[in-house]
Amino acid sequence: ASSPVPAAPGGSDSAGPDRVVRVAAAADLKFALDDIIDLVEKTNPGIRVDATYGSSGTFLTQISNGAPFDVFLSADVSYPQQLVEAGLAEKADLFPYAVGRLVLWVPEGSALDPADGLGILASPGVTAVAIANPEHAPYGKAAVAALQEAGQYDAVSPKLVLGENVAQAAEFVSSGNADAGIVALSLVLSDPLKGVGRWVELPLASYPRLDQGGVVLSAAQDPAAARTVRDTMLGPAGTAILTAYGFTLPGN
Amino acid sequence: MGAAVSVGTASKALRLDIRHRRVRARLDLDLEHPGITVLFGPSGAGKTTIIRCLAGLDRISSGTITLGPTLWDDGGRTFVPARRRNVGYLFQDLALFPHLNVAENVGYGLKRMPRASRQAIIDDALRTAEVPGFQERIVAELSGGEAQRVALARAIAPRPDVLLLDEPLAGLDDPTRLRLRSELRRLILHAGIPALVVTHDRDEALALADQLVVLIDGAVHQTGPPAEVFDRPADAMVARVVGMDTISPARVVSVDRGTVRLRVGEASVVADLPSWRRHPLAAGEAVAVCLRGGDVGLRADPGSAAPPDTNSLPAVVTGIIEEASLIRVQVDAGFPLVCFLTRRELQALGLTGGSRVLVLVHRRSVHLAELAPQ
Amino acid sequence: MGAAVSVGTASKALRLDIRHRRVRARLDLDLEHPGITVLFGPSGAGKTTIIRCLAGLDRISSGTITLGPTLWDDGGRTFVPARRRNVGYLFQDLALFPHLNVAENVGYGLKRMPRASRQAIIDDALRTAEVPGFQERIVAELSGGEAQRVALARAIAPRPDVLLLDEPLAGLDDPTRLRLRSELRRLILHAGIPALVVTHDRDEALALADQLVVLIDGAVHQTGPPAEVFDRPADAMVARVVGMDTISPARVVSVDRGTVRLRVGEASVVADLPSWRRHPLAAGEAVAVCLRGGDVGLRADPGSAAPPDTNSLPAVVTGIIEEASLIRVQVDAGFPLVCFLTRRELQALGLTGGSRVLVLVHRRSVHLAELAPQ
Amino acid sequence: MGWQAVDWQAVGVSIRLALATTAILFVIAIPLAAWLAFSRRRWTVIVEAVVALPLVLPPTVLGYYVLVALGSGSPFGRWWRDTTGTTLAFSFTGLLIASVIYSLPFAVQPLLASFAGVDGRLLEASAVLGKSWGQSLVRVVLPLSRAGLATAGVLTFAHTVGEFGVVLMVGGNIAGETRTVSVSVYDAVQSFDYATAGLTSLLLLVFSLVVLSATYAFQRRGSLLWAPR
Amino acid sequence: MGWQAVDWQAVGVSIRLALATTAILFVIAIPLAAWLAFSRRRWTVIVEAVVALPLVLPPTVLGYYVLVALGSGSPFGRWWRDTTGTTLAFSFTGLLIASVIYSLPFAVQPLLASFAGVDGRLLEASAVLGKSWGQSLVRVVLPLSRAGLATAGVLTFAHTVGEFGVVLMVGGNIAGETRTVSVSVYDAVQSFDYATAGLTSLLLLVFSLVVLSATYAFQRRGSLLWAPR
Numbered sequence A: 001a002s003s004p005v006p007a008a009p010g011g012s013d014s015a016g017p018d019r020v021v022r023v024a025a026a027a028d029l030k031f032a033l034d035d036i037i038d039l040v041e042k043t044n045p046g047i048r049v050d051a052t053y054g055s056s057g058t059f060l061t062q063i064s065n066g067a068p069f070d071v072f073l074s075a076d077v078s079y080p081q082q083l084v085e086a087g088l089a090e091k092a093d094l095f096p097y098a099v100g101r102l103v104l105w106v107p108e109g110s111a112l113d114p115a116d117g118l119g120i121l122a123s124p125g126v127t128a129v130a131i132a133n134p135e136h137a138p139y140g141k142a143a144v145a146a147l148q149e150a151g152q153y154d155a156v157s158p159k160l161v162l163g164e165n166v167a168q169a170a171e172f173v174s175s176g177n178a179d180a181g182i183v184a185l186s187l188v189l190s191d192p193l194k195g196v197g198r199w200v201e202l203p204l205a206s207y208p209r210l211d212q213g214g215v216v217l218s219a220a221q222d223p224a225a226a227r228t229v230r231d232t233m234l235g236p237a238g239t240a241i242l243t244a245y246g247f248t249l250p251g252n
Numbered sequence B, C: 001m002g003a004a005v006s007v008g009t010a011s012k013a014l015r016l017d018i019r020h021r022r023v024r025a026r027l028d029l030d031l032e033h034p035g036i037t038v039l040f041g042p043s044g045a046g047k048t049t050i051i052r053c054l055a056g057l058d059r060i061s062s063g064t065i066t067l068g069p070t071l072w073d074d075g076g077r078t079f080v081p082a083r084r085r086n087v088g089y090l091f092q093d094l095a096l097f098p099h100l101n102v103a104e105n106v107g108y109g110l111k112r113m114p115r116a117s118r119q120a121i122i123d124d125a126l127r128t129a130e131v132p133g134f135q136e137r138i139v140a141e142l143s144g145g146e147a148q149r150v151a152l153a154r155a156i157a158p159r160p161d162v163l164l165l166d167e168p169l170a171g172l173d174d175p176t177r178l179r180l181r182s183e184l185r186r187l188i189l190h191a192g193i194p195a196l197v198v199t200h201d202r203d204e205a206l207a208l209a210d211q212l213v214v215l216i217d218g219a220v221h222q223t224g225p226p227a228e229v230f231d232r233p234a235d236a237m238v239a240r241v242v243g244m245d246t247i248s249p250a251r252v253v254s255v256d257r258g259t260v261r262l263r264v265g266e267a268s269v270v271a272d273l274p275s276w277r278r279h280p281l282a283a284g285e286a287v288a289v290c291l292r293g294g295d296v297g298l299r300a301d302p303g304s305a306a307p308p309d310t311n312s313l314p315a316v317v318t319g320i321i322e323e324a325s326l327i328r329v330q331v332d333a334g335f336p337l338v339c340f341l342t343r344r345e346l347q348a349l350g351l352t353g354g355s356r357v358l359v360l361v362h363r364r365s366v367h368l369a370e371l372a373p374q
Numbered sequence D, E: 001m002g003w004q005a006v007d008w009q010a011v012g013v014s015i016r017l018a019l020a021t022t023a024i025l026f027v028i029a030i031p032l033a034a035w036l037a038f039s040r041r042r043w044t045v046i047v048e049a050v051v052a053l054p055l056v057l058p059p060t061v062l063g064y065y066v067l068v069a070l071g072s073g074s075p076f077g078r079w080w081r082d083t084t085g086t087t088l089a090f091s092f093t094g095l096l097i098a099s100v101i102y103s104l105p106f107a108v109q110p111l112l113a114s115f116a117g118v119d120g121r122l123l124e125a126s127a128v129l130g131k132s133w134g135q136s137l138v139r140v141v142l143p144l145s146r147a148g149l150a151t152a153g154v155l156t157f158a159h160t161v162g163e164f165g166v167v168l169m170v171g172g173n174i175a176g177e178t179r180t181v182s183v184s185v186y187d188a189v190q191s192f193d194y195a196t197a198g199l200t201s202l203l204l205l206v207f208s209l210v211v212l213s214a215t216y217a218f219q220r221r222g223s224l225l226w227a228p229r
């Protein structure tokens, strides 16, 4: 089924491009994707990319109900897969684009040293540890798995405070309310949070792979332009940006 | 009249026969012939209750209210709402709209019409109610009496089929009330709007009424032309509310050639046999003797002879009360009795408390009423 | 009295000398000697305005209100709030609390006290106001008159230093008002609470007042004992509000050995020279001639001789109005003149409209007032 | 970061949405509140409670149900798409529908409280003077309920400006169409751009302060005229 | 999925939170609204507008500012930590503070509208009968503002039950402490557990329906006593 899209807004420059790609992207992609979009628009004059960042679960619900997105970049590859199963996208248009990575993060002035590993979270000085909600956030699930792997889950679980998503978990730490957090590498590398704390990456093997996948939707208005966005992201310049922001590439 | 369209008959009578709260009353108003019916009774008698039912502000518990052939309320399913009854209502507590100025209040009930005629009607109504020039005044800044007159103007302005006025002149000062009383009567008659006026003021009832309905404790005790009701109250309760100054229980001693001899307290009194009574009087029967203070004469000389057909009772003055327009003299003539004198007369008689006097009452001034309502 | 503590002097006088809205008045109340001052005046005179200022409900624009040495209000920074003035106030529109029953309304102003004495005070106040047994009644279900009496009970119950009653008996039916009038006076005097009573009803003013203050158009026109004010109104405006039935402009023709000869309309009238006037009368001066209807006599025979010291003026009857307790006869005696007759007298005279009569007025009944306020 | 970082487009959408929601809600809520205030039927109590329900549902949940009801999966959503050729969800119109539902209690409740406070005798006076129910409402009840109208307007307007749970779910955060200023502030916070979030919030605060002060000042000035002396 | 999937613990937290918020807000809002309604000072208008401000801020943003204010970065947060040894954020107390701030306008606005409608002459009568301002408030204004009190209570309670943006931000979603039922419904929706979300919502609806109906019935019964005839 082809769902007509509400009239595109005029945009700031009225003589601007008429090929618009609407991307629904997981919140942790925010900083990386902004750079990739610059790249797309620079190399493909005539294409404009509108990105909306949010919870991947919400996007799944919205797209299932007819949301006018062209490309869905999910934090969890299973969501795009569900869209394929529901007939809203072709299996061929499914693509993995990155693997998320987890870090242990403490605020700058903290006495804790993240290099000592997850064990520091069990110390009595730590009262609140921020993670994303494991019920529905992939980074939350991964954080719990990492804690269990390290044998610290039982000691730490009473101290866990849950963010709605991983960005909110990072907020808990940066606002000084949580003593430490297990968050996405992409966040601690981002401009605003760069100097806010010290971090150490958790071993990739200690938690289930955070495979991030995307899909070009069947309802896309301009499938060619949408695929251009996908291709740029998966091309060498795109992958370089993703790596710089702390994503491992799916191949690795 | 909206939904209330008369069919088949030209007679437009507003009939009420209801039971509601303490009221069980029956009342007829002829809307064909403009005139003023006064609903007269003491506080708490149910006067407001009745006109609220007539206006459609209360639903009756049982009975009927009809206008000609149209049923307004039967205590059941039929109910013509207030807005379709086209009555003018003056609320006892006025209920002026606080957010509108005087002119807007008065114009509120007017139908669509050109601005100029609307203005003219409002000015007219305000002039009639003696508050001309108050158009732009704010309701909260009116004095008690001014507000009353504005409310009256508001009720009159839309020229309703019938006016229901709840104490229209209460709360006004004497001169204004006096002026408005005759003004109100003239205005109502001139406008040709039949009116039901509620009052507990006797002078007002007398001055306004073509027909008087005496309501006491929820029941209609007497209906008739005001002079008749005031002169010949049907029972002691009516006598009290119409201001008979003396009301005493008495017993019939004998009935004889057009006169009745009665024992009243310690005294013996003769009265004309009332021709208009429903049933003849018999010896031994208990009645109420009613006298009006203005019908009672006093003589300072207890020994003098009485004029013909006049009771003459020796008495002692027990109290002298000065009122604004006359003097109220209380005497004991074997039963307590009140007499009105003008200042002129009082001075001539030179009475003080304890003076011995002769009370003179013409036989025809002795009114006999039932002791209890029939 | 809260903040208003008297210092240094025992005299407790409530003095008011204010300008506010239309009112520019000065008034003294002696709270040491209980008694009733009646503030009497027509609708819109400013009576309510004055007692609102006294109660602390309005701030005055300028002037002062003092209780003994304590300043209550100076139109500026000093202002003792209403709750510290310990006055009892009866609102013209009652302002009963709709969410409280009658007993709770009456008990509202009482200080902490045991339940039983509280109950006793409430019962007492209700009995005094003639609504006993109404304790549990809901305010919305009181009739107009019942509500008035409950409000009165509420004002009296806390035994305030001074009672301010705004039209305490308006809206009551005649017998109740009559009864409550003397009851109210007895009660106020018995309780020893000085009271300022606002009224526009003459009989009420006469019956209640120890001291009468006549307020017209915001200004105090006359102050004095009620009988004096009613007998000797200072000016034509006061004469009108105290109910002089005839008020006519006149011109002094000559002043002579204790009498004054006047020209009134077409007629010539002689009056006793008033000893209490502020300045002597001079020929040519304009005054108002005031007559009370009860002081005027009528003779059917225009030719008969007049008693000594009595004006006798030929006249024509122009109107006969029957009121509840007397008959108002309007005549033209060279100027319009009103006379009261009892029914007895009317019947004896056999008058109708157009009858020629002789009007008799004793010289001492001809009251001379200023034409305009001094 | 400065003023250019503020998402002016979103500010525009928010103001349009808030104005439209307030206008529509006045039309719906005034008769509804009047009926609830003056009807004597027993089940008005139930209706009153139902009207208050959007309050107790978390916005996202309410948003989810509205989304499902408007979305391409529902019969209504399909019907709308087939008739108009547009989708309701993810459009300004859909957002408006969701806002109206969500803010209904904020309009109805203050009006109800205010209407119930109007002296019943004034309504009687109006009825006796021949006015119908609706006329009395317009000419007596509304003018005497200015405080309630102002409160309803302010609560509805402000609440619509501040709402973001329903908006996010039903609107899909589409720039220029369904991205409101509250969503844009939320986005800024989520991307740790506290400067822009703070600036935009400040803007919201100042704007609201002006609007609210004006509303209250207007209402107060009016009310003084018939204020208790 | 059945009733056992409903997070009863969260239901308990929500009810406790809503009751506590409503109780605290009555204590704060009644004097505040009374002052706003009856004071003649000009700057009440400003205060009124400030009180309404929590409305226009998106809950998450408000939550963020509250979080910062409570956090160890703020003087207040440090002082609290030093004195009590606990953190306010992620605790029930912190949640309560946030809820009270967030729901303030929902309590103040209806009270304000309702108080302003009380006949001024009754206040005069109360003053003349020797009652102070506070006594008149308790004995005259409040009983005559039952509709407004009910509205304020219902709006505050329901809004606190339904709120989740601030709660999520300040509370940290800790089971038994700061996980409210609205958060748990949100979580269920986020994990596509629509059955549990629906069931919990239904529970919320029924519960609220009962509470609201009871409140309104109570209020209505009372008001009939002095209703316009």
Ligand SMILES: Nc1ncnc2c1ncn2[C@@H]1O[C@H](COP(=O)(O)OP(=O)(O)OP(=O)(O)O)[C@@H](O)[C@H]1O
Binding pocket: B021, B022, B041, B042, B043, B044, B045, B046, B047, B048, B049, B050, B092, B200, C140, C141, C142, C143, C144, C145, C146, C171, E229
């Ligand atoms: N809503 C009501 N419910 C129950 N009883 C009421 C109600 N309103 C009035 N009453 C009672 O009914 C009786 C008649 O009241 P009504 O108001 O009709 O008297 P009224 O004749 O108008 O008296 P007034 O001259 O004092 O106004 C009174 O005893 C009153 O207490």
Ligand SMILES: Nc1ncnc2c1ncn2[C@@H]1O[C@H](COP(=O)(O)OP(=O)(O)OP(=O)(O)O)[C@@H](O)[C@H]1O
Binding pocket: B140, B141, B142, B143, B144, B145, B146, C021, C022, C041, C042, C043, C044, C045, C046, C047, C048, C049, C050, C092, C200, D229
């Ligand atoms: N709040 C107000 N603002 C301005 N003028 C007012 C206000 N209240 C009353 N007035 C005016 O002041 C004058 C005196 O009013 P007041 O209420 O004192 O009269 P009153 O003597 O009590 O009359 P009544 O016997 O009719 O109650 C009236 O002309 C009235 O219109």
Ligand SMILES: [Mg+2]
Binding pocket: B047, B048, B049, B092, B166, C143, C144, C145
């Ligand atoms: Mg009545």
Ligand SMILES: [Mg+2]
Binding pocket: B143, B144, B145, C047, C048, C049, C092, C166
């Ligand atoms: Mg007055």
